[in-house]
Amino acid sequence: MPGGRSGRRRARGRGLDAALARARRARHARPRVHRRRRPQAGPPRRPHLRPLPRPRGPRDHGRRRGDPGRRALALRPAARRGALRSGYGGGAARRGRDACRAGRDRRDPVRRQHRARAPRGLDRRLTLSNGAPGSAGRLVLFDIDGTLVHAAGVGRAAIEGAMIEVYGTPGPIDDLPFDGMTDPQIVRTLLRAEGLSEAEIAPGFDRLWPAYAARLQGEIDERRERMRPTPGVPEILDALEAEGATLGLLTGNIVAGAEGKLSAVRLWSRFPFGAFGCDDADRNRLPPIALERAFRHTGTRYGPGRTWIIGDTPHDIECARGSGLSVLGVATGRFSVDDLLRAGADEALPSLRDTGRVMSALASA
Template identity: 30%
Template sequence: MRELIEAAKAVLFDFDGPICHLFRQRPSSSIADRLRKAVLERHSDAEGTAGWLPDTGDPLEILRAAFEQPALVRSGVARDIERALTEEEVEAAPGAFPTAYADALIRTLVATGRELAVTTNNSQQAVERYLESRTTHELFTGRIHGRSSEGELRLKPDPDCLLRALESTKTPAQDALMIGDAPRDLEAARAAGVAFLGYARNERKEEELRGAGAEHVVDSLRDVLLIVDPRAHV
């Protein structure tokens, strides 16, 4: 793991997990319920609306499912869901709970000459609002790559946001490292040819990452920080 981190010229962070816990004060299951309700209230006559709603507490899975239904894309339901989720994420961002050592790691990576980017399935607006609250937004200027609010929806494990990050940081894939907390992050990194480091805040997350084939997993970013700067006072 030390070699993996020391060799990285650019570090690509997933957002919800490695940088913060976005829905700490606004449970994602409640957001998923509100999205379902809003869709049924506003689009009860849309073809196929009632049949697609998945039984999940993950709002992103509802969004993904919506864009897999051509009727919902044509009717505008899918895009309405994306906009509603963006509003929820932006409102949640100021109250998001910072991941331990994330801010210190971000600043230390920049101080040691690394390029940084965010590669996330969340909205760019939410990421920007959170980073502004931590005064680290300038360290990611022009390199926040979230889901698009226009056109095709391309969520991880699609490598689209990682490929955009490699372009914005002007970094070859072999010189980049992604830090993510889900199997879809690992799959996207593999597809982009980028090395991967898993962050697992609990045993379930670690089991999921290990089960997906992650070779390197940490339960605290402190371990990463101390590799980047052994003199860090943590």
């Protein structure tokens, strides 16, 4: 073999010398200047929307279509939250901006159960519906017990059982009519009548409502056959929705009570928002809460001229009058048409059975 072992040794030595020479030249060479690239013509770049480079490795074959994948991780925190919720799969800057807006819109202090915002695409110029021609329809807020549903006494039985469980007494419950009162107001009235002070009531108040909700469901299961909507309710709800009216609740029930009673007669899904007894124990303070939630749901500020409250007690009428709203009384509870008119109702009807008459009354304001 030509060269032999000594030839290979000499070649190895030459290679080492060349490497050392290159290292010396590199140490004494002038440093390389990295020049910043001039900005290119066109729209400004958005670094918060630039996708991160995909790391090397096997492709993610199991990912579903529309999965945000790695591109959503390159967004700012608010945009990332929106992207992960909206299925932003990467590509369009517009989707990233929409996701960022969605992330900001979700910061909402309103009560969790009825948090809502204006639908996508809604014009930012908000509408005021106050009876002018071409306005966005009317807002109709319904009471529950005696107005929408005959509940067969499930609420009274559940409150009695929960009060015995938490406080050891239901108070003089047989002597107190519940009509038009909020649930917290009922409980405090009964306990004060029993001689308990506020210092004795307060510690058990938060424990009372989970006990009430559990007992209410049990009472509904036992009496479901006897619970029913009041006459004409499904028809009037259909007619109002067909006309473009916005439906909501204004009730003294806490949310769990309202949902349980209306779900039992398949009406809960008809009302996307409401004001409840757990929002404020004073019923007269509930209308502004309902109007604010109507605005968050529809984007429309409803004025007094296009907002109606429908209820069956003088408390409903007093509540509406305190906020300057129109009120339709229905004699489906303990009070007659004359009682409701004397209490100050704009209109009063025997029931909601006559759909045409109800719609005419609501159009009279």
